[in-house]
Amino acid sequence: MEQELKHYEFINLQTGNVISHISLPASLNGPELEHELAKKKTELAINKQLYLELIYWQDHDHCIR
Secondary structure, eight states, rough: OOOEEEEEEEEEETOOOEEEEEEETTOOOOOHHHHHHHHHHHHHHHHHHHOOOEEEEEEESOOOO
């Protein structure tokens, strides 16, 4: 049986463009979920040479975070 996943996208605030996607287990919640999303956001900021504050994430079912 496959594990249920939630899909998130990371967006550049300056351009409005999606710069990356990530899929995480739906069972992740609270601090674990925040840790994984923050880790990916930091990785993107370093690799894309963007300020951390210029990147936000959202999932497909909820508003911008």
